[in-house]
Amino acid sequence: MLQNLKIALLTQEQNVWFIRAEKGKYAKHFRAGGVIAIEHLERAYGGIIPNELPTEEFIRAQLLTNEKYSEFRDNTNGKESRKLNRSGFNVLNQIRRFANDIKCGDLIVTRNEKDDGYSFGICSETTPYIDQAPIRIPTIKKDGTPGFERSSLSYKLRKHVVWGPSISRSELPGAVRKATSGQQTVTSLNNHKEKIFHLIYPFFTDGESLFFSNKIKTSHRVNALAVGKLFQNVALIKSLSETLLGEEFSDLSQLARLIESAILLGKSDIVTCQAEFMSPGDMWCRIPLIGDSLTNQIFACVLACLLLTGQVKAEEIASLTNNEAIPTLTVKKDTGDIFNDRYKTPVVSQKLKSIAKAAGSQAEVIESQDHSITEVKKSLNLSITKVDTEKLEGFEFGINVLEIGKSHENR
Structure with a gap:
């Protein structure tokens, strides 16, 4: 995925x-x-x-x-x-x-x-x-x-x-x-x-925020405790992404305490959400992008979103850096305008590799210690949008996208 x-x-x-x-x-x-x-x-x-x-x-x-x-x-x-x-x-x-x-x-x-x-x-x-x-x-x-x-x-x-x-x-x-x-x-x-774009893409950005959505697929009554925990986990996305950008390891419970302090201090650069808790239902999140390189932030935020909602395993993250591989985040269509130039990254980015390695280490700890993320995903039957959008992108006026992939350092 x-x-x-x-x-x-x-x-x-x-x-x-x-x-x-x-x-x-x-x-x-x-x-x-x-x-x-x-x-x-x-x-x-x-x-x-x-x-x-x-x-x-x-x-x-x-x-x-x-x-x-x-x-x-x-x-x-x-x-x-x-x-x-x-x-x-x-x-x-x-x-x-x-x-x-x-x-x-x-x-x-x-x-x-x-x-x-x-x-x-x-x-x-x-x-x-x-x-x-x-x-x-x-x-x-x-x-x-x-x-x-x-x-x-x-x-x-x-x-x-x-x-x-x-x-x-x-x-x-x-x-x-x-x-x-x-x-x-x-x-x-x-x-x-x-909300329309959430229907066809799991992630999208306007250059100022990253938007991410979860689909609640359960057809049973929604577990209030699971919903509360999902909100708690999602609230950590920005802080966890900053930790990944710093190539560090983070204790999620410590991050949660920092988030609570940030809310009391009235900080504005935090994750915001909207939701329809039907069964099935949706949860939409907006993560502000501030400061660091735009593509590095987006990459770190995407990994943080997937980690905190149980959508990606340590093994899959590791595949981006195994055997001299290096992750890439590339603009599908080089239109040559100022807007899309903001999303360009070097062909070989050691920073993306460092972010991926930090995310892989975080994923291993989550899988071995923090079972609540897995339980929330299971209880709500969480998934992300999976729609074949290729036809919307494959021509001059189509939607432009960033794609996560991998290359090799020796190429």
Whole structure:
């Protein structure tokens, strides 16, 4: 698990959008066509749609000819003229938002067919386009000959999307389920950006904090003592990571006392959490990144997170440094911008090796002495997010990630 573990790099410019596909009816068509599409242009025109996207003025003019979307109102001079009504403004605003606000690199979420979870994709082209050809789903008929499913997607206003993984609806936090249950076709999920990324990555960073999540997989009643101990363990992440950066060994009970003192003194650079203790449920953590080299901090924090939640064994950490091996933390795509340059490390980093060795020693002590970490993991059936995100990353505008791996010093 440790090797090839990914830490997603979040940028402030990246937005998250929910696109409604008629309650999932057209989700398969979205994926098959590599698109998202909305019906609002058809509503505005009510007939033949031009081959090029019309201007906002033309769309407004079309809506004004439709009694469903406009009404007569008195002007200041006492004369009547047609104005858009509430429905007309909604259609225009949805077209405007779809065409202008969704940009390449934005994360797209849509609800799947038959309430079968949610799909995630990345917008790969900012410019919208008109396509008159319907999208149909290939299938094999009963007689073995190729054919198409009965339903087809005829919405003509589209944008290109590279689709990736799907997840079960039960995985979504309550706040995200609520945000995606409204009536709008195009909805911003920026207020839930962190929780959305927690669904597909176990770790991600914005350069100021490292975000980490645990999934509580138990279907039984949640043990309150186990939850309390989990919070205690997670509270030690920052302090343990600092110990690993110092290439030292730490007594966890002593760290706990230091954390209690820090809270009483009002320190702000501590781990913060949110949680939904359902069964199953989630716990989300934010660890501040302050001071030392950014990549060294991230590496140490990742190891501390995994150690204190029982997700990694001493043997696996040792594999990063065995037989002249040396751990690596590399940016998947070298985009050459200032944001990603912050995450670059030397090809051979002795500091990462020292951190890994310190973490391995800590893991051995935890396994032999501190059985509470293992018991908490077992009681709550803790796990981390395991989603195949390769398709979201493997192109120019895809999500960039840091990957943990290993190399050899003599290469």
